[in-house]
Amino acid sequence: MDLQYWEVKKGVFIDRHKCSDVIEYRSTVYLLRYQELLDSSRLWTDEGDIVPSVLLPSKKEKILITHDESTFYTHHGH
Secondary structure, eight states: OOOOOOOOOTTOOOSGGGSHHHHHHIIIIIHHHHHHHHHTBOOBOTTSOBOOOOOOTTSOOBOOOOOOOOOOOTTTTO
């Protein structure tokens, strides 16, 4: 694997999470769908204990697989 670093240039997709269209999508679509998935998923407490399932017999359990590929910049905005 080869990592490459470069200077952030004007116009790079940064801080778009504050834009009104992104905020609207997140609150009206994404979070609702994510909650639907969580309702069909196994959950754990902060202590690592499994939360008892309340899954309806007609639903199948969903297993969420996530991976964070975020890149964070040192001194971003300074």
